[in-house]
Amino acid sequence: MKSTDKHAASQVATVTQKSFTQGMTALILTSALSVLAFSSSVQATVQNAQLSQQHAPCVDNKWPKSRLLSLAGSQFEMTDADRNDMVMRLISCLADTDPELRDAVAFSGLSHWLRANDLTNETVKSLYTKLSGDVRKRKDDPNGVYLPFAILTLSEVARVDRVSPFFEPAERDALSKLAADTMAGIQDYRGFDETIGWRHQVAHSADLLLQLVLNPALSSDDIMELVTSIQHQLSPAGHFYVYGEPERLARPVLYAMLRDDIPDSFWHSQLARWSTPVHIEGWDKAFSSNAGLAERHNRRAFFSALLLGISGSKQPRLLALQPAIQAAMKKLP
Incomplete structure (x- = not known):
């Protein structure tokens, strides 16, 4: 290779190296900025x-x-x-x-x-x-x-x-x-x-x-679904509630009763279900087995908690439902 060719090649290599270095510097700087911007999202x-x-x-x-x-x-x-x-x-x-x-x-x-x-x-x-x-x-x-x-x-x-x-x-x-x-x-x-x-x-x-x-x-449909789910736990088969469960179950029911977008017909249907035994053939069998005694015990405790929550209340919705709750409880022995 001639000396002039060598000189030209050297210049090209120098320029190329310089461009490459500048390009890499820009790339690193851009990447660093991206990492900084991304790091806050990662940290969060x-x-x-x-x-x-x-x-x-x-x-x-x-x-x-x-x-x-x-x-x-x-x-x-x-x-x-x-x-x-x-x-x-x-x-x-x-x-x-x-x-x-x-x-x-x-x-x-x-x-x-x-x-x-x-x-x-x-x-x-x-x-x-x-x-x-x-x-x-x-x-x-x-x-x-x-x-x-x-x-x-x-x-x-x-x-x-x-x-x-x-x-x-x-x-x-x-x-x-x-x-x-x-x-x-x-x-x-x-x-x-x-x-x-x-x-x-x-x-x-x-x-x-x-x-x-x-x-x-929450919509009235949501509330009614929540209330309906309680039916499954009012009186578990053969289990006597002794840790205040009926009182805790009554609380969401009482507050749901305050909603004016839930029809009275829903509450009457629930009260009918809650006062009907599911583990014995009828309330006349309540004193013939532990299953009957437990069901009577648990349901009476639940209705008592509802009535206690209403007693002394000035809420029109609760007072309107009180006679129906009392009538439902009277079905229990």
Whole structure:
């Protein structure tokens, strides 16, 4: 190659290298800006992804029981970032057999933050996704404590939407249907245990119904479906309610009775169903078996709770239904 050719080739190589370097610099700068723009989105969704993972440990070296109890003692005061990160740990604690961790820390903490509006909307939405998914799948632990407390915590999420609506209509409808299906499908009637504490799936499901019944965004059809689901749990076969379940079941019914968009005919039909035994041939058989005695016991407790809730009330809707409730209760021995 001639010297001139070598010189020209050298110039071309220099220019090419310079262009390549400039191009790479621009590409790196553009990529860096894209990463910076994308990172905030990633950071905002990391904790949402965490909520879909398997349960994190409730207690570990970083958060022993003593520190969790101290957190509860401080009214769950934390920085915003720490608080939203702590949600996953408290969900795990909902499955702990230690009632202090489950009740005093996990549920109390989540309830406190939800009612104080201390969690981001993204965290609340993710909490709803996690809990509703677990409740829909009937996900539970071997001791049967997680599911009832997932339902109870879900009622607190429903309360957030009732006070400051953030669900899309389809999400709210899905939650209402899930609540009705959950109530109708209960098969665990355990209440309080001296060691493990509360399970109380019936009462906690009633609390979920209550928050939904109180929500004016639900249609009358939604409310009637929720009320109808209670029929399945008024008197489980052979089981005597002794932990206040009838009173809890009566609460959403009483508030549903205040709705002026539900016809009286619906309530009369429900009262007829509620006063009809399903585990014995008729009320004349009530004292001949434990099944009959349990059904009488549970239904009388439910009607008594309804009438007690109406007594002293000045609500026209409740007062108008009071004679029908009294007549229905008189059908019971």
